[in-house]
Amino acid sequence: xxxxFPSLFPGMLLDAASRYAEDHIVVAIQGDPVRELGWTATLxxxxxxxVGGSLSDLASIVEGLATHGLQLPVVExxxxxxxxxxxxxxxxxxxxxxxxxEGSVQMAPLTALSATPDVNAVTARHLDIGYELSGTVQGVxxxxxxxxxxxxxxxxxxxxxxxxxxxxxxxxxxxxRTMEGRVGADFVLAQLAVPESACIARGAAARDARAKAxxxxxxxxxxxxVAALATLIRQTVTHxxxxxxxxxxxxxxxxxxxxxxxxxxxxxxxxxxxxxxxxDYEQDAPDLRRTLRLAKVSLAESARACAEAxxxxxxxxxxxxxxxxxxxxxxxxxxxxxxxxxLLHVAYLLALAPQASAPHVSFxxxxxxxx
Amino acid sequence: MSIDYAGFRRELExxxxxxxxxxxxxxxxxxxxxxxxxxxxWQQILNAQGWGAPSWPREAGxxxxxxxxxxxxxxxxxxxDCPPLYHHGLGHIGPVIIRFGTPxxxxxxxxxxxxxxxxxxxxxxxxxxxxxxxxxxxxxxLDGDAWVVNGQKIWTSHAHEAxxxxxxxxxxxxxxxxxxxxxxxxxxxxPGITVRPIQTIDGWHHLNEVFFDEVRVRADNLVGEVGKxxxxxxxxxxxxxxxxxxxxxxxxxxxxxxxxxEEASRAAAGLRDFSGLHHKLLLCEADVKxxxxxxxxxxxxxxxxxxxxxxxxVIKMTCADVAQRLTTIALDAVGPDAAHRFLxxxxxxxxxxxxxxxxxxxxxxxxxxxxxxxxxxxxxxxxLGA
Numbered sequence: 001x002x003x004x005f006p007s008l009f010p011g012m013l014l015d016a017a018s019r020y021a022e023d024h025i026v027v028a029i030q031g032d033p034v035r036e037l038g039w040t041a042t043l044x045x046x047x048x049x050x051v052g053g054s055l056s057d058l059a060s061i062v063e064g065l066a067t068h069g070l071q072l073p074v075v076e077x078x079x080x081x082x083x084x085x086x087x088x089x090x091x092x093x094x095x096x097x098x099x100x101x102e103g104s105v106q107m108a109p110l111t112a113l114s115a116t117p118d119v120n121a122v123t124a125r126h127l128d129i130g131y132e133l134s135g136t137v138q139g140v141x142x143x144x145x146x147x148x149x150x151x152x153x154x155x156x157x158x159x160x161x162x163x164x165x166x167x168x169x170x171x172x173x174x175x176x177r178t179m180e181g182r183v184g185a186d187f188v189l190a191q192l193a194v195p196e197s198a199c200i201a202r203g204a205a206a207r208d209a210r211a212k213a214x215x216x217x218x219x220x221x222x223x224x225x226v227a228a229l230a231t232l233i234r235q236t237v238t239h240x241x242x243x244x245x246x247x248x249x250x251x252x253x254x255x256x257x258x259x260x261x262x263x264x265x266x267x268x269x270x271x272x273x274x275x276x277x278x279x280d281y282e283q284d285a286p287d288l289r290r291t292l293r294l295a296k297v298s299l300a301e302s303a304r305a306c307a308e309a310x311x312x313x314x315x316x317x318x319x320x321x322x323x324x325x326x327x328x329x330x331x332x333x334x335x336x337x338x339x340x341x342x343l344l345h346v347a348y349l350l351a352l353a354p355q356a357s358a359p360h361v362s363f364x365x366x367x368x369x370x371x
Numbered sequence: 372m373s374i375d376y377a378g379f380r381r382e383l384e385x386x387x388x389x390x391x392x393x394x395x396x397x398x399x400x401x402x403x404x405x406x407x408x409x410x411x412x413w414q415q416i417l418n419a420q421g422w423g424a425p426s427w428p429r430e431a432g433x434x435x436x437x438x439x440x441x442x443x444x445x446x447x448x449x450x451x452d453c454p455p456l457y458h459h460g461l462g463h464i465g466p467v468i469i470r471f472g473t474p475x476x477x478x479x480x481x482x483x484x485x486x487x488x489x490x491x492x493x494x495x496x497x498x499x500x501x502x503x504x505x506x507x508x509x510x511x512x513l514d515g516d517a518w519v520v521n522g523q524k525i526w527t528s529h530a531h532e533a534x535x536x537x538x539x540x541x542x543x544x545x546x547x548x549x550x551x552x553x554x555x556x557x558x559x560x561x562p563g564i565t566v567r568p569i570q571t572i573d574g575w576h577h578l579n580e581v582f583f584d585e586v587r588v589r590a591d592n593l594v595g596e597v598g599k600x601x602x603x604x605x606x607x608x609x610x611x612x613x614x615x616x617x618x619x620x621x622x623x624x625x626x627x628x629x630x631x632x633e634e635a636s637r638a639a640a641g642l643r644d645f646s647g648l649h650h651k652l653l654l655c656e657a658d659v660k661x662x663x664x665x666x667x668x669x670x671x672x673x674x675x676x677x678x679x680x681x682x683x684x685v686i687k688m689t690c691a692d693v694a695q696r697l698t699t700i701a702l703d704a705v706g707p708d709a710a711h712r713f714l715x716x717x718x719x720x721x722x723x724x725x726x727x728x729x730x731x732x733x734x735x736x737x738x739x740x741x742x743x744x745x746x747x748x749x750x751x752x753x754x755l756g757a
Binding site: 004241349 | 658662665
């Protein structure tokens, strides 16, 4: 059956992440595996001590973890953080990227998991001796400890990015477990004073970096969804073949066979769409964001349908969190709401001038993986 | 030598934009039914250019293009509102004659397919054997220098317009189901053939029942060996498992329906809420993008002679599903105005009603060519075992 689910991002990074996830799936997370395993260096340029890798490299790690159902904030820590940092001036960016790559700081974005990094939840006011930050950021990923936060904000109608010590930000107002098993937290910044140097980027640089971080987050979440879909179907197939009812294997009932076939068709369609997105990203397609929003909406539809079908086909076991398929279903549904839900993206898509996207043929990549 | 696919695409675009008559393009652009008249005229133009048979080898009068070139060809045709190639001659029986036919059969039939002289239909399905094709019972017995055919075929597209039918007949009842079947080429004007139209839900006439009553067919019109017709049938089905036109035409349909919804939305001036239709169109757009990648991957597998597995089934199901959803959207867009004027009197123009016909016609997409239930079985067998 492995031939039915070829990897999207094959390679050593996938294998390593996959092995790590398999070994730690039922063990509570200790320490900071994302930084200990060096994954924060993936997107950091070589001159800043990083690996200088691509988004596809990071997607390998995302896929490996999703395949075995392990939840770690890789997208936030390894993609959003370095991409936001690169908006800073060369010296500042270099210094902090180096620290991120070597793991000497634990940096996280102070952004809501449900919103894209280009959304302003925080407003900054420029004072004589620095800035004052105000706003509420709900649902920040707090799975791993943080020493610093990157805070996207708006200053005088401009986009900006602030780098603030975690101590200064203070404790969250509330903490909770997220649907898919991460730790979430709500932060309230009430006229929080920060020094002038905390503003590491403003204007076009900040806007571009936040846009890049948003694209990356949408792409990687889509990769996570496709990997999780593969796992969900594999688990469901195994269950149907092993579980017996009325003296026969569940897999002998045509209604269930057809339901799994429908899931598989949705999975292949979703996979094709994600490959299309990565191709557009690599070719810097002018309508990349539109395509990513489209993918977000479509993947949400497929993922929820498959999650619901898998829960149903697992019967009573389908509602037990002990079962990997159930946790994967939770992951898929939670991913729908990460970085903007389908209603938000549909709103954007429909608000744009209707345009029939120019058809084009891209045969640059035919291998079934995106590399 | 590597092929310059981008240059190939430009060459095609340049030709079709100049060569395809506006009146034919208008029919395609409007989503109207493409009849023998448009198919034949366009086939003749393409043939004069040397592009009459994209999927055939050069020695048989084809282009010798690889499947990626064929895919590009279909996309360019769809993007420029040109009719697809008529599949029964070029895609189905032509390749079978090239593979299994005698030199005399090749000389007699292939040029007439290329230049559009012969219009073929397919006699496979019977009232008692649809998906279970091997159970067919229309018989042929050898009588001197002729096969004598008796029986009935059904769901025969274009039989009323066709000059030839290729049909599976049972030449022996003694062997197993798949054996004792032969492939016969029969002129439609042979005495004893009766074509009776089947009135379909779309209001167009394309399907027929065809009755054979002591129909005498010259003996050398049998293709391949006697009793080995199943081999030819399988060859035909396998060759056409990945019709490149499906995905290319889907994108054309999506653009047409998008335009329709935008126009209907403007015309409704806020009196009807089209946001749900716009939302559904977005999902279709995403699915078409996914299908294009699936098709490209399957194409790559074919070129590199890797097994296709369930890809043709998945692509077929996806295309059928999206086509049905698109025409359902179109139905909602035009329904209130068009439903009560479904079929126009001759000469009257009711363009919106065409979409109602298209909606009805597209119901067959999940039935014809192997129902979606059969395709799901194929996929399920791959995942779960038989």
